[in-house]
Amino acid sequence: MIDIRLIEECRSGNLNNFRKVVEASTPFAFSVAFRMLGDEDLAKDIVQETLVTVWQKISKIKSPEVYKTWLYRIVLNKCYDELRKQKRNPEISQDDSSWAKLSERIADNSPEGIGKTDMAVIISGLTEKLSPKQKAVFILSDFEDMTNDEIAAITGMSKLTVKANLFYARKSIRNMLQKYL
Amino acid sequence: MIMKAIDEKYKKTIEILKKSVPVSDSQDDIEREVINVISSLPVQNKDNFSVFNFLFGWTEIVWIRRSLIMASFLLVAIFIYQQSVIVKQLNWLSTQIVINGEKHFNTSVIDFSGRLRFLKFSGSRVHSNSSPITDDQLDMLIESIDKLQKDYNNLTRIIEENPELKEMIEKKLVEKNYNKVKL
Numbered sequence: 001m002i003d004i005r006l007i008e009e010c011r012s013g014n015l016n017n018f019r020k021v022v023e024a025s026t027p028f029a030f031s032v033a034f035r036m037l038g039d040e041d042l043a044k045d046i047v048q049e050t051l052v053t054v055w056q057k058i059s060k061i062k063s064p065e066v067y068k069t070w071l072y073r074i075v076l077n078k079c080y081d082e083l084r085k086q087k088r089n090p091e092i093s094q095d096d097s098s099w100a101k102l103s104e105r106i107a108d109n110s111p112e113g114i115g116k117t118d119m120a121v122i123i124s125g126l127t128e129k130l131s132p133k134q135k136a137v138f139i140l141s142d143f144e145d146m147t148n149d150e151i152a153a154i155t156g157m158s159k160l161t162v163k164a165n166l167f168y169a170r171k172s173i174r175n176m177l178q179k180y181l
Numbered sequence: 182m183i184m185k186a187i188d189e190k191y192k193k194t195i196e197i198l199k200k201s202v203p204v205s206d207s208q209d210d211i212e213r214e215v216i217n218v219i220s221s222l223p224v225q226n227k228d229n230f231s232v233f234n235f236l237f238g239w240t241e242i243v244w245i246r247r248s249l250i251m252a253s254f255l256l257v258a259i260f261i262y263q264q265s266v267i268v269k270q271l272n273w274l275s276t277q278i279v280i281n282g283e284k285h286f287n288t289s290v291i292d293f294s295g296r297l298r299f300l301k302f303s304g305s306r307v308h309s310n311s312s313p314i315t316d317d318q319l320d321m322l323i324e325s326i327d328k329l330q331k332d333y334n335n336l337t338r339i340i341e342e343n344p345e346l347k348e349m350i351e352k353k354l355v356e357k358n359y360n361k362v363k364l
Contacts, residue, residue, distance in 0.1 A: 015219065022212050027204065030211070034203040043203070044211055051215040056222070060241065106193045113201030122198065142195050170191075177190050 007064035010055075018058075022051050028144070029075050035139045036079040036132075037086075038120035046078045072154045076136050083132045095121045099180050106181070126176045130169055137162055138169035297323050 002024045009017045029050055033043035053074055061070050098121035101114055114122070127135045136155060140146045141162075148166070152159045205211060239245055297319060314322075340347045 015216075018219070019212070019216060022215050026208055026211055030205045030208070031203050034205075040203075040205065044205060044207065047205075047211055048214050048218070051211075052218050052222075055215075055219045102194065102197065105197050106190060109193075110197075111200070113197060115201070116203050119198060119201045119203065122194075126194075143199050174187050174191050177194060178187060181190055181194075 002067060004064040004067075007058070007061075007067045011059050011061070011064070013059075018055060021054075025051065025054070025071055029071060032072060032075050032139060032144065033079055034116070034120070035123055035143055036076070036135060037082055038124040040116065040120075042082060046075060046082065049078055050074045066153075069150065069153045072140070073156075076154065079136070080132045083135075098122055099125070103181055125180055126173045127169070129172045129176065133157070134165045134169045134172075137165040138173070141166050142170075297326070 002021060006017050006021055006024075010021055026047055029047045030043055033046040033050075034040060037043050037046070050071065054071060061067060095118075098114075098118035101118050102122055104110075105112065105114065113119075123139075127138065130138065133155065137151055137157075140151045140154065141148070146154075148159050148162045151157070151162045151166075155162065157165070340350060
């Protein structure tokens with residue numbers, strides 16, 4: 001959780017407080033960027049660029065309360081740009097061992113998660129038929145536990161569009177699960 | 182049954198992926214890099230910035246941007262409409278010149294050649310029934326009218342200078358019942 005007072009002080013140009021904001025913002029910015037892109041180095045670059053943009057424009061946000069929404073929006077916009085670039089040079093490498101591990105976990109009812117590399121392969125396989133916006137709606141809703149209102153505020157879509165995109169994304173992912181598992 | 186199995190797989194997959202929160206191995210590197218980049222950025226002059234913001238800050242407001250885009254489209258549409266109306270009006274005006282010319286052509290004989298010249302230079306086309314009269318034909322017509330006018334003026338002058346001749350002609354005109362002709 002990010003302290004609103006910290007944000008307020010950063011808006012007046014306090015770099016020391018911004019260090020704390022960077023520390024608090026990096027984990028969830030990285031989480032979204034990694035799930036969107038499936039590549040640790042790219043996600044790291046996106047987080048760095050995002051935080052620099054945050055420092056440059058933090059004085060322009062209307063109130064500190066909207067900081068998190070604003071941060072997610074910057075991360076997603078940078079991810080969209082990256083995905084657009086990747087669309088021109090697609091690099092989807094599906095590794096069967098990752099799917100095998102997921103099958104095992106499902107069969108064992110294991111409470112453990114899986115590694116970053118396997119997660120990247122699985123998310124990229126499941127969302128390969130989705131547009132970047134549908135992918136973002138799905139990740140924010142099902143992995144980041146956000147409400148439709150919050151997603152609408154981040155993505156700039158209407159609540160109805162968010163619902164429609166989420167419905168389509170979940171349907172598509174079910175189909176992909178049938179294909180891979 | 183199949184649907185239920187898929188739903189179950191879906192739930193478990195999401196659960197597993199949700200538990201696997203991606204954490205960067207180099208979080209400290211990211212933070213250090215960000216602070217380095219920020220420290221190397223040029224310091225913004227706060228006063229200039231606020232003046233700039235005061236003058237042009239409104240361009241950042243989304244609803245103003247959208248309104249301005251709408252307004253610009255509206256202005257372009259109005260401009261196109263006005264242009265089409267002006268072109269229409271010009272076409273209408275050019276046809277009006279022909280109609281007025283023909284009216285004068287039919288009703289007046291005073292300075293007939295002058296009116297013909299006006300028609301010629303205004304670019305209007307003079308129509309004889311259905312076929313248009315060419316520029317050469319119009320020049321010939323103007324020339325012959327000028328000659329006729331000159332002869333008429335000479336004749337009038339000769340008659341005016343000779344009262345006997347004038348009297349005789351008037352008498353003849355009365356005899357022949359040409360009451361409309363006046364010397």
